[in-house]
Amino acid sequence: MSFFFKNAIAKILPHPSANILIFFDLEEKRNVYANQKTTNLLGYTLPEIQSSGETLIPRISHPEDTINNDRKIAINNIIKC
Secondary structure, eight states, rough: OOOHHHHHHHHHHTTTOSOOOOEEETTTTEEEEEEEHHHHOOOOOHHHHHGGGHHHHHHHHHHHHHHHHHHHHHHHHHHHO
């Protein structure tokens, strides 16, 4: 798990959230964190979320949101280069 995710998780975990919270590592192409609300609302177990990799977000997102996320990821990848 990258340094960024370790720090992000450490900052967010102490604050309970009523929302779905999933961290996806773009470099490793895997889900590295999902809060309990995610498993409760979506009906997936934590191992199912973690093993779903890149397919989870498109499966649970509205199609228009997925298109917008793909654009943001593409822009982010261009900026990194």
